[in-house]
Amino acid sequence: SQQGEEDPQALSIQEGENATMNCSYKTSINNLQWYRQNSGRGLVHLILIRSNEREKHSGRLRVTLDTSKKSSSLLITASRAADTASYFCATDTGNQFYFGTGTSLTVIP
Amino acid sequence: EAQVTQNPRYLITVTGKKLTVTCSQNMNHEYMSWYRQDPGLGLRQIYYSMNVEVTDKGDVPEGYKVSRKEKRNFPLILESPSPNQTSLYFCASTAAGNEKLFFGSGTQLSVL
Numbered sequence: 001s002q003q004g005e006e007d008p009q010a011l012s013i014q015e016g017e018n019a020t021m022n023c024s025y026k027t028s029i030n031n032l033q034w035y036r037q038n039s040g041r042g043l044v045h046l047i048l049i050r051s052n053e054r055e056k057h058s059g060r061l062r063v064t065l066d067t068s069k070k071s072s073s074l075l076i077t078a079s080r081a082a083d084t085a086s087y088f089c090a091t092d093t094g095n096q097f098y099f100g101t102g103t104s105l106t107v108i109p
Numbered sequence: 110e111a112q113v114t115q116n117p118r119y120l121i122t123v124t125g126k127k128l129t130v131t132c133s134q135n136m137n138h139e140y141m142s143w144y145r146q147d148p149g150l151g152l153r154q155i156y157y158s159m160n161v162e163v164t165d166k167g168d169v170p171e172g173y174k175v176s177r178k179e180k181r182n183f184p185l186i187l188e189s190p191s192p193n194q195t196s197l198y199f200c201a202s203t204a205a206g207n208e209k210l211f212f213g214s215g216t217q218l219s220v221l
């Protein structure tokens with residue numbers, strides 16, 4: 001399987017703290033994306049980073065990509081209770097998308 | 110409103126009874142795909158379609174069929190469901206070259 005893995009599986013932080021989650025993948029990629037899922041609902045796209053990019057920002061989100069290590073990290077700054085959700089990375093090889101196993105983030109008010 | 114619509118939201122059936130989960134998108138997307146989500150396993154791709162009349166197997170296609178006769182629709186067919194197909198299913202779409210996937214709300218399927 002070419003499925004990626006997120007680390008940690010679960011993360012619990014206080015509101016206002018930063019949350020960092022990591023993703024490792026197995027093959028060469030075109031892009032890497034991060035998605036958010038609330039309570040078994042459909043995934044929502046957060047941010048995309050291309051294979052020739054090393055870092056990207058969007059609001060309170062910061063994504064890094066290290067293609068030599070086949071890894072990415074997602075940083076959520078100044079977390080809020082509403083950020084409580086599961087976060088998935090997804091790699092794109094052109095035709096197929098491979099999702100990681102997800103990080104469950106709980107932000108405590 | 111741009112969206113991917115899946116039906117039904119919940120489905121309980123018995124082993125061997127054929128069923129179809131519908132998926133429709135109103136964004137004129139070329140690419141559509143189906144995933145199943147199981148605890149601890151994340152999302153795994155079942156089938157995908159690059160355009161009308163073009164479908165390909167994903168990682169876990171066994172026991173499933175799809176068709177893409179129209180651009181907007183991509184139904185998932187379970188001809189003889191088994192209990193190991195109990196799962197949460199998602200349909201998703203994206204425009205060619207866009208890469209950002211739009212997801213449906215999911216179908217929770219239970220096969221007894």
